Amino acid sequence: MTLRGIDLSVSRGGIAVLEGVNFALSPGAALVLRGPNGSGKTTLLRTVAGLQPPLAGRVERDGEEIAYAAHADGLKAMLSVSENLSFWASVFGTDNIAPALRAFDLEPLSDRLAGTLSAGQKRRLGLARLMVTGRAIWVLDEPTVSLDAASVELFAAAVRTHLGQGGSALIATHIDLGLDADVLDVTPYRAVWRASDPDEAFL
Amino acid sequence: MIALLTRDLRLGVRAGGGFGLGLAFFLIVTVLVPFSIGPESALLARIAPGILWLGALLACLLSLDRILTLDWEDGSLDLLATAPLPMEGIVSIKALAHWITTGLPLVLVAPALGVLLNLPGPGYLWVTVSLLLGTPALSVIGTFGAALTVGIKRGGLLLSLLVLPLYVPTLIFGAEVARRGAAGLEVVTPLTLLAGITFGVIALLPFASAAVLRINLR
Numbered sequence: 001m002t003l004r005g006i007d008l009s010v011s012r013g014g015i016a017v018l019e020g021v022n023f024a025l026s027p028g029a030a031l032v033l034r035g036p037n038g039s040g041k042t043t044l045l046r047t048v049a050g051l052q053p054p055l056a057g058r059v060e061r062d063g064e065e066i067a068y069a070a071h072a073d074g075l076k077a078m079l080s081v082s083e084n085l086s087f088w089a090s091v092f093g094t095d096n097i098a099p100a101l102r103a104f105d106l107e108p109l110s111d112r113l114a115g116t117l118s119a120g121q122k123r124r125l126g127l128a129r130l131m132v133t134g135r136a137i138w139v140l141d142e143p144t145v146s147l148d149a150a151s152v153e154l155f156a157a158a159v160r161t162h163l164g165q166g167g168s169a170l171i172a173t174h175i176d177l178g179l180d181a182d183v184l185d186v187t188p189y190r191a192v193w194r195a196s197d198p199d200e201a202f203l
Numbered sequence: 204m205i206a207l208l209t210r211d212l213r214l215g216v217r218a219g220g221g222f223g224l225g226l227a228f229f230l231i232v233t234v235l236v237p238f239s240i241g242p243e244s245a246l247l248a249r250i251a252p253g254i255l256w257l258g259a260l261l262a263c264l265l266s267l268d269r270i271l272t273l274d275w276e277d278g279s280l281d282l283l284a285t286a287p288l289p290m291e292g293i294v295s296i297k298a299l300a301h302w303i304t305t306g307l308p309l310v311l312v313a314p315a316l317g318v319l320l321n322l323p324g325p326g327y328l329w330v331t332v333s334l335l336l337g338t339p340a341l342s343v344i345g346t347f348g349a350a351l352t353v354g355i356k357r358g359g360l361l362l363s364l365l366v367l368p369l370y371v372p373t374l375i376f377g378a379e380v381a382r383r384g385a386a387g388l389e390v391v392t393p394l395t396l397l398a399g400i401t402f403g404v405i406a407l408l409p410f411a412s413a414a415v416l417r418i419n420l421r
Contacts, residue, residue, distance in 0.1 A: 049285050052421040068285045072278025078217040079210070090206035091286045129282075 001065060002026045003137050003168065005048065007057035009191070012043045016055055016191035023184055025168050027136065030159065030181035033172040039186050041172040042071075042141050048170060049139050067092075067135040069143060073126025077115025081106055081125055084114050089132040100131035103158045104151075119146040127155055131162075138162065138169040144177070152177070204292055207283075211300035221269050225262035225305045226312065232258040233316040244321045251320035252381030255330050258316075259309045260341060260374055266305050267345040268362050270297050271353045271416070280353070284420055290413035298339075298346040298409070306338030322385060329384020333397060337377035340401040343408050344369045350412040354419050372400050 003025040010018050017040035025031050033041050047054050048061070049068035075084050085097045101107050104124040109117065114125060123146050130138050138159070144152050156177045159169055163179075171177070215222045236254050237247060274280040283293055313334050314327045322330065348366035352358035379393035 046281075051281060051284060064287060066285060068282065070278050070281055072276075072281070074277055074279035074282040076210070076214055076277070076279070078214055083210075083213075087206055087210045088282075088286075091283070091288060093287065133286075 001062050001136075002060070003048070003066075003170070004060040005044075005057070006060065008044070008047070008054050008059065009056040010040060010043045010047045010052075011055040012040065017043050018186055018189045019191045020057075021184075021186065021189045025137070025170055027166045027168055028163055030163055030169040030171060030179050032177075032179070032181045032183045033170065033186060034174070034183055035186035035190075039190055041186060044186065045139050045141050045170065045172055046070075061137070065136045066139055067130050067133040067137065068139045068141075069126060069130055070141050071145070073122055074129070075114040075122055075125060078113060080111050080113055081117070082110040084125060085128060085132055088129045092133040092135070094132055094134045097128075097132050100128040103131060103161070104128040104154055120148055120151055123147055124151055124154070127158070131158065136167045138167065138171075140169060140171045140173075142172055142174075144173055144175055204288060204296055207288070207293065207296045208300055211297065212303060215300065215304035221266050222304050222308075225266050226308050228265055229258045229262040229309055229312065230316065232261065233319055237319060247321045248323050248385075251317060251322040252326055252330055252385050253378045254320055255313050255317060255322070256334070256337075256374060256378040256381055259313065259334055259338065260370055262309055263305055263338065263341045263345065264363055264366065264370075266301070267349055267366065268352070268359045270301050270346050270349040272349070272358075275353045280416075281420060284417070290416060291409045294346050294350060294412040294416060295409045297349075298343045298412075301346065302339050302342035306334075306342050310334045310338060323387075325387050326381065326385030329390060330381045333377045333380035333384070333394070336380075336394070336397050336401055337373050340373045340404050341370060343401075343404045344373075347408045347412045347415075350416040350419065353416065373397065376400065 005021055005023045008021040009016055021044065023031060035041050046052050048059055049066055082097060085100060089095055089097050101110055104127060106124060106128055109121060114122065117125065127143055143155060147155060156179060159179060162169065233254060240247060271280065284290065310331060313330050317327055317330060345366055348362045351365060352362045355361060376393045376397040380390050380397055383390045383393065
């Protein structure tokens with residue numbers, strides 16, 4: 001199914017950050033989000049993932065198709081690499097973690113506690129989680145932070161495989177992943193600041 | 204759901220999981236009470252049910268902010284929210300895991316600690332029964348408080364203030380069951396009310412917890 005954002009406005013802390021964003025992401029395609037820090041890329045991705053409602057406009061999606069990966073990897077330091085991955089696999093109703101371990105070169109680490117991994121290794125584990133979700137649309141927020149060049153290449157390969165299987169990816173990133181992807185620069189959509197809309201939950 | 208429960212239990216008993224925290228606090232309170240009250244065994248026997256209940260309640264309160272804060276800090280909560288689990292299910296499992304790692308051990312050690320407080324003979328049964336029936340309510344209400352304060356840095360104080368008034372009915376009826384039981388009196392009325400509160404909060408509060416959690420994750 002195609003993921004669409006239609007005339008989408010998103011807000012952070014009750015203040016609009018992006019207005020009138022339109023995009024479409026069809027199966028097999030990738031869309032790269034660009035824009036300076038604080039321009040609202042994360043907020044847009046959280047809205048697309050369904051974690052917060054849009055201020056205006058709508059997102060056309062099937063919520064059961066989206067796998068979201070944020071800045072934080074959601075790893076438990078006291079669980080081993082394979083325990084972390086198996087947990088997410090069973091939450092998403094799949095059980096085969098071996099391809100994900102292999103794709104991100106985590107096999108030698110599978111019995112290590114996640115708390116003892118380096119930042120880049122944790123990131124690889126966080127990204128490997130996407131593969132065990134079995135979901136078609138990957139929504140990724142700065143996936144390459146703390147990855148070295150070789151790991152970025154592993155990640156790009158994983159994304160290409162995913163796209164080849166009819167999946168799609170919406171990626172906020174600053175580096176060139178070597179993907180055949182459309183680019184959406186959010187800078188023109190930045191909202192003009194005005195007195196805050198009363199969107200706070202308990203006002 | 205089962206995966207989430209086993210993960211939480213596994214995390215609870217591994218290093219730093221806070222499994223022993225409530226238990227140790229309960230032990231300390233009940234060991235220290237006879238020292239501060241004095242060795243008068245008739246007085247200790249009279250206050251024993253209340254002390255056991257108060258100790259269990261405070262021990263439970265101590266571990267509440269771990270229920271959701273840890274998952275929020277490392278981003279798991281965002282990822283769980285986008286997973287195919289209903290939010291109501293997630294908070295119910297969280298409450299159940301908290302009860303198994305905190306409430307259940309308290310129930311199991313309470314009779315042993317009753318000895319230290321010279322708890323009268325029939326009291327052992329009723330302290331255990333009332334705690335068994337009352338502590339699930341403490342975990343479920345606590346999860347609601349944790350959902351309200353998730354995302355607030357060091358929200359422990361606010362959490363305690365929010366949750367304590369909600370704990371009062373459970374404390375009153377739970378301690379009343381234990382007190383009447385220990386004195387050999389009829390316990391049906393407070394026991395029924397205690398059970399009513401517990402089943403009521405188990406049925407209703409997960410919906411409230413899920414709703415506030417969704418708002419707090421925005």
